[in-house]
Amino acid sequence: MNLELTTRNVTLTPTIEKRLRRALEKLGRVLDDAAKVHVILGAEKHRFLTEILVTWRDHQFTGTAETEDIYSSVTEAIDRILRQTLKQKEKFTARRRATRKLVKTLPLESPAPEVRIIRTPRYSVKPLTPDEAAELLLKSSDHFLVFRNSETDRVAVLYKRSDGHLGLIEP
Numbered sequence: 001m002n003l004e005l006t007t008r009n010v011t012l013t014p015t016i017e018k019r020l021r022r023a024l025e026k027l028g029r030v031l032d033d034a035a036k037v038h039v040i041l042g043a044e045k046h047r048f049l050t051e052i053l054v055t056w057r058d059h060q061f062t063g064t065a066e067t068e069d070i071y072s073s074v075t076e077a078i079d080r081i082l083r084q085t086l087k088q089k090e091k092f093t094a095r096r097r098a099t100r101k102l103v104k105t106l107p108l109e110s111p112a113p114e115v116r117i118i119r120t121p122r123y124s125v126k127p128l129t130p131d132e133a134a135e136l137l138l139k140s141s142d143h144f145l146v147f148r149n150s151e152t153d154r155v156a157v158l159y160k161r162s163d164g165h166l167g168l169i170e171p
Contacts (some may be wrong), residue, residue, distance in 0.1 A: 001028050001035050016041070016070060030085050031056045041070070047048045050077040054085065061085055063076040125155060134166055147163035 003024065005012065024037060035056040042049040048070040054061040061084045065076035127150040128136070137145045137158050144159040147171065157169040 001031070001033055001037060004036075004038045006038065006040045008040065009089045010041045010043045010048070010070065012041065016074065018068055019071065020074060020078075023074065024080060027054070027078070027085060030082070041074075043070075048073045049072050052081050054081055056085070056088075059088055059100060061088070127153075130156070130158065137166065 001024070005017070005020070012114070020039060021081050027035070027037070031054070035054055038053040040049075040053075040074055042051075046068060049066045050064065050070070050073040052061075054063075054065045061090040063077040063080035065073045065080065067073040067076060073092065094142070123147055124149050127148040129150055133145050133147045133156075137160065144157055146155065146157050148154070149156045152170070154170060156171075158170070159171050161167050
């Protein structure tokens with residue numbers, strides 16, 4: 001992790017630098033070594049300002065804090081950066097987990113189950129009118145009836161629909 005320190009109107013004491021490095025170690029555990037950290041410490045009148053800029057992969061995180069104590073300012077800014085980075089890291093890992101689950105659940109190309117044709121007893125196609133065929137179908141327990149339409153002299157299929165009506169298919 002690259003660390004760059006900038007001070008404005010503040011002298012950088014070893015204790016402040018030690019506290020910064022220790023706090024940034026937590027950040028190093030969350031992010032990998034590719035992260036670049038720029039810390040700006042400043043003082044204006046009676047306030048201390050800490051601004052931390054972190055660049056990681058394609059993301060830019062910013063944490064600023066302004067307090068009357070420089071130590072609390074540093075701690076507050078680090079906490080804000082940690083929250084942002086943890087949230088982004090969780091999004092990143094959640095996306096990776098989701099794609100792994102998706103890859104695991106999708107089966108490889110498996111052969112389609114073989115479709116079998118089951119033969120039924122043969123019966124003759126009788127010449128009937130659609131009304132006669134409807135009467136025959138309603139009397140029987142069959143779901144469809146194949147007949148030769150005597151009006152058009154073509155083969156037709158009469159079937160029972162799920163709504164209770166009858167449907168007629170004529171080619």
